[in-house]
Amino acid sequence: MSPSAELVRTGLRGPLADMGVDLEDVEVVKAGRRHVVRVVVDRDGGVDLDLVASVSQRVSELLDAPPLSDQLPGPFVLEVTSPGVDRPLTEPRHWRRARGRLVQATMADGRIVAGRVIDVPTDTLAIVSTDSGDVTVTIADVEQALVQVEFNRADAPVDADATEDADAPEDEE
Secondary structure, eight states: OOHHHHHHHHHHHHHHHHTTOEEEEEEEEEETTEEEEEEEEEOTTOOOHHHHHHHHHHHHHHHHSTTHHHHSOSOEEEEEEOOOTTOBOOSHHHHHHTTTSEEEEEETTSOEEEEEEEEOOSSSEEEEEETTEEEEEEGGGEEEEEEOOOSSOTTOOOOHHHHHHHHSOOOOO
């Protein structure tokens, strides 16, 4: 991480925490005469567009005033987003937010644990339901873990209105 990104991260962390948002990442890159500042935020329950707008406003205010404005002289482009599905599960909060999701974890001993996160009872443990039973994963022993993309999730809620419309006979004229 660049020194300016680390200083921006430090300056944003507290104010965003006050908004109930976790600062996941900050990237500052030079693009011509401008800087591009990418801020990735998350929270329990997810991030919606209203929250992104509020965070964008707050971050913009902070970046426009000292001491952060000293780190980004001149114009900048601000991008605020939430983490994508390809974000690794590196913190206990990531595992908590993945509850109910399919994950694959590579353990320090080389084992692969693949299944659905069913519980995160502490900041150190996650319980994953696998084909061979429930496995308790010690989060500190995970080398890499990713949420798996599911297009046809078996236990996904069904939209009753969509089902009724699909089953309704077409009007014939």
